[in-house]
Amino acid sequence: MVSPEVEIQASASLITKIQTQYCMLYGKNLILATKPYTQEFRSKSWAYVISTFSLLLIFLSVTTFVPNIYVKIPCGILVGLLVVRSFVIYHDYEHHSILQKSFIARVIMTIFGIYILAPASIWKRSHDYHHNHNSKLFTADIGSFPIVTKRKFFAMSKSNRFMYLAIRHPLNILFGYITIFALGMCVRSFLSSPKKHYDSLLALIIHIVGSVLVIHYFGWITWLLAVYVPFFIACGLGTHFFDIDVHNMLYFAPFGLLFNAIAFGATLIYFLLSSKDILAVGHNGAEYFALIFFVLCGTSIVTSFNTLLMLFLGIEIISIPLYILTGAAKRDLKSNEASLKYFLMGAFSTGLMLLGIAFLYGATPNGSFFFWMTWL
């Protein structure tokens, strides 16, 4: 029988052992160790603020005033991307990490906050809450898009579930400028406490008046490109469309992602070059394209697999549409033969690969097959 004191001593010695082994820091030491990183290079901050905001202004004015539509479209998209970058700076500023006690910075940031429909008062309420309560969140979400766990989702009432799904619906996120930012953030917070959030009303009024003025003086197209597209991009980019828990089955390393980019680019070029030939193969043009997209899906699984199971799944998703594509020219005897041959040999090799995978599962000591953990 081990007495409790001995047990406590043992666990304490274990903790110190872990601390020394992994250089883990706690409490005050941890805060002191991060000190060197908290310094701000003010000139650098200013350089980033000025460059980003001046670029934003330049592109915004180009989109508004240049009549040529081919200039307008790329500029509108660039404005959207620049808004995202400025928002990152705005985020840091609102967290008091850069450019504190500067009057000019405050003016710029206030204007920007109104411009993106996320004024400082809302920030104080919601986002500061999230950072102040990092370890005791009552929901798992940050910002305007809620995320709940599966168990919580099933525990919700029906109307709550509907609201949750509606908010997370891709369409809603696509039109986030109107639904989330204008209605969700500004109108709602203003209605809840008009005194505290007077700047939301100001932002809304400025946005509506600005839109009306732009439409009146420059026409619909300019409004679409100078006002809507940037927010469309910015509001869409700031949120993840699909929040999927892959349970470590996939591992997204830069290597695989870079290749994904190349594969998607190559497919685009392939489509541009030979889409007419694809349509000429048979009567089911749409299906050929769909099958090629299935293959592409398999390719992106295969480049970021983390378990042998995922590897197998990816290879099968690649192979099966390929068997069909090979036999796409139904009237051609040669094509049929090729398809059958490919299918039979593919089935054989798949069987061999599965055998190998089974051996590996048997050979790994703890039966786990996350090889990022077991073999590294």
Add this chain to the structure above:
Amino acid sequence: MSFKVSAAPFHFWTPDVYDGAPTVFTSFMATIVKTGVFIAFIRLFGDAFGAMQVRWELFVAIIIAATLFIGNITAVFQQSVKRMLAYSSIAQAGFMLFALLTLNTFAKEGIILYSAAYSLATIGIFFDTDKDERLFV
């Protein structure tokens, strides 16, 4: 895995399938799918079996030598353009397998670059083949 990238002892299906399939799909198979499986190959052997490289090194070396040899020599005797391109793609697989043999960051960068260049070039040449098919076959 060797089957999918059509490396040497498992390459026999390649010319037949490439020849039989409609040319547009052949070009897709030879480029994107093939390089994709190569990435998987490298990730599997590099990350999972990298620790025991000594054991499979010789095996991979033999496969590379056989692939390059068979791919390039047999291509000489081919009568149809598509069959020749199929053998050329077998030979390319041999070159790409070199990255698997060396397995360092340099090789990884190399294979990314190679797969991009190879995909572009092969899509181009198959597109051309498709246009002039009647002349060659």
